[in-house]
Amino acid sequence: MENVNAAEFKKHHVRKYILVFVGLMVLTLVTVAVSYLRLGVEAAIIVALIIATVKGSLVASYFMHLISEKKMIYMTLILTVVFFAVLMALPLFHHADPIVIK
């Protein structure tokens, strides 16, 4: 914990947190509104996941301070992202080698 000046801290951080909060609320309403449009399944999935990713990035970057974190944490998370991507790609094997029940 660094020694911080309350007024400086408020100016730099608190306003940012409030802006992020407003952004998250607006994006929540946008994603709900979009889900009522009659987009195709693919387009709906892409739009919803893009909005969720933007919201998630806002939470991780500002509330979890990842925007200015130490290298050690970035290294850990890069490794996590790689393994997560592998995990998400697993269903593709299902397409490559389908089990066909006759």
Place this chain on the structure above:
Amino acid sequence: MEIPYTVNARPDSGLFNAKMGVWLFLASEVMLFGALFTTYILLRVGAPEWPHHELNVPLATLNTAVLISSSITMVMAWASLMMKDFKKYKMYMGLTFLAGVGFLIIKGIEYSHHILAGEIPSTNTFYAIYFTMTGLHGVHVIGGMIVNGYFWGPGSKMWKTEPERFTNRIEVAGLYWHFVDLVWIFLFPVFYLL
């Protein structure tokens, strides 16, 4: 024996130990929920039909707002300690805890509607994965509330003796809480909107 690096950063990583520890834990949590998201994809792709807007969207939207609000009150609880304002910390941490209670009540209402309508995990793969993932998320909310409740109540005594260490504790409790919020940000569109 004194526990090292509870306040000061380790010279090699530049981090106090609890922060590194909680991030490693969160990395394992990413894999836990990741495996279930993969399961969801497999079940959905393999299903002949998948429900659209069958769950209660307005209630879940409200719950999303509640959880996002609890994230800002959590970060404000930590920010209050950074600004040496313990009274505000108590207020924001109390609000975070209450938002957790609110989230669980709303989720409980949803669950009871489903159960009364006979929609239970054995109904179909949609309800199976829905109850599994939202249930596991709910357990995480309860876990976070136990920690937050402790730091709001008896655990807050540490502020008087070791304020810097206490502030660090709230920061790592916050990291976990924001992660729980982050998981919901993905669960919400996946189950309710798509």
